[in-house]
Amino acid sequence: MAVKRAYYGNEGDKDYFERVFQSANINFLIGSGASLPAIRVLGTIESDLQQLINDEMEEEYFDLAASFLTAVWLPHEYMLNRDNGLPFVPLVITNINATRENYDAFISSLEKILTRRRTGLLPRRINVFTTNYDLFIEDASTRNNNVIFNDGFSKRTNLFGDKEFDASSFNYSVSATGNLYNYKVELPTINLIKLHGSLSWKNLMDKIIYKISDVKPLRFNSQLERKEWVLAHTLILPRKEKFKETLLQNVYYDLLRTYSNELDKEATLLVVFGFSFADEHLETLTKKALRNATLKLLIFAFDEASVNGFMDKFRDYSNVEVIFRPGGNIDFPVMNNIITSYLGGAR
Structure with a gap:
């Protein structure tokens, strides 16, 4: 059965996380809680x-979808310096800056784990799977030049410079070679794999390209305009069959296969944060992958109350550990400090 592991921050905890991260193919699954x-x-x-x-x-469907997407877009309008003539509420700015700092620390934490990895037998690569549509990880990557960041858009598709999404790029490794001596060093790489699409994805002539949409209008002049704005997003959301995009569905299943294939590798670690496993597809795939006896699943529970839910969900699997802090919560900053505790903590 799954195991509960209390984190106290002592030397025993540090030794444990060092062993876990130093000897595994590392994957993260990040949910909306992040x-x-x-x-x-x-x-x-x-x-x-x-x-x-x-x-x-x-x-009513398009009203609710538009309202939801508007809320997701709001912090991006601030990050893109697009206020549409309306000032941002101070609390909104404070929350956005706090979230950006959390993601900056997360990317820095992954960099630390990769650059201080002692073994040369495992790839210097971390896969970050996420169901989030937002661009906070992409934003944080622009402020860290010490790792190769790969979001799948490495292939230029036309002379205008549009970048086409290519899921096969997640298998690439990047190395640096010396000019005078015949040596090759693999560069630390973070793969960002967005399972449900992204605000930056756009369907252009049956290809997914990286493109930030124009600012949302202050108000829609008609229901048709609202509907077209919602459907312009290349995201996995519940939709009627007539509105579903074949291209997006194919990419979605390709990325789910990538998720499964990575978890099937020997000596693999999956770290979960901010994700409840309410997504039935991912829950099923994860449970199937747990048949791999060398896979370890570490779930960071926000509070002690959420531990039992994870313990019940994964009660049949002995390679699952649920991490919690007795008498405290594990939010994003705390998680960053825990995973780098053996390296001195997050920056």
Whole structure:
């Protein structure tokens, strides 16, 4: 059965996390809890949208979807310096800056883990899987020049410089060679694999390219305009069959296969934060992968109350550990410090 592991920050804890991270192929699964406080968690938005589809309430569906996407876009308008003529509320700015700092520390933590890895037998690469649509990880990567950041957009698709998404790029390794001596060093790489699409994805002539959409209008002049704005997003959201994109569905299943394949590798670690496993596809794939006896699943529980839910969900698997802090919470800054505790903590 799954195991509960209390974290106290002592030498025993540091030794444990050093052993875990130094000897594994490292993967993270990041959920909406990581983007707090800038973006509230998804909650029941997917089931609510699906219910509106089932009830054939199309107008209400697009109203709710537009409201949800507007909330997700809000911090990005600030980061992109696009206020649309309206000032940002001070609390909103404070929350956005706090979230950006958390992601900066996260990227820095991954850099530390990779650059101080002692073994040369394992790749200097970390896969970050996420169901989040937001661009906080991409934003943080622009402020860290010590790792190769790969979000799948490495292939130029036309002379305008548009970058096409290529899932096969997540298998690449980048090395540096010396000019005078015949040596080769693998450069630390972070793969960002966005399982549910991204605000930066756009379908252009049956290719997914990286493109930030224009600022959302202050108000929609018609229901049709609202509907078109929602459908312009290349995201995995509950949709009627007639609105589903074949291209996006194919990419989605390709990325799910990537997730499964990475977890099937020998000596693999999956670290989960801010993710409840409410996504049935990912829960099923993760449980199938846990048949791999060399896979270790570490779930960081926000509080002690959430531990039991994870313990029950993974009660049949002995290679699952749920990390919690007795008498305290594990938020993003705390998680960053825990995973780098053996390296002196996050910056």
